[in-house]
Amino acid sequence: MNTIFSRDRQIKSMELTVSHAEKYLGQFCSLLASYTRKTGKLRDQADMLVRQLNDFSNTEDPELRTCLKNLAEDLAMVQDYRQAEIERLETKVVTPLKAYGDIVENKRVSPHTWKRTH
Structure with missing residues (x-):
């Protein structure tokens, strides 16, 4: 009798753990995808x-043109880093978090299966 209560407590604990993982990992994934x-x-x-800076620079005198083109070039470099950040987030963070969804779903099924077989 005591083992039945112990097993039920373990199952409830497992279900709670899986429920929390599902909730928070889902929120993390959603927020990171939004970010x-x-x-x-x-x-x-x-x-x-x-593009606008480059277009505007073509209408100005040589000195201002050089400054605007340099500014546009520097800003474009920052965007290259931003693109790399996006790609890294998608491949190294968001995609692996999505994979946890399947794992959590399998774990959610496991305690119910275990409960019926034991």
Whole structure:
């Protein structure tokens, strides 16, 4: 009788752990995906700014043209780093977190299966 209560407590503990993992990992994945999308939008806006700076520089005298082109070039380099950040977030953070969804789902099924077989 005591082992049945102990087993039930273990199962409830496992279910609670899986439930928390599912909740928080889902939130992490959602927030990181949102952050990645917003970073991508910021990169796109900065790319438009670089194009505008280059267009404007073509209408100015040589001294200002050089300054504007240098500014545009530096801003474009920052966007290259931002693109690398986006790619790293997607491949090294968001994708592995999504994989945990399947793992958590399998773990959610396991205690119920275990409960029926034992």
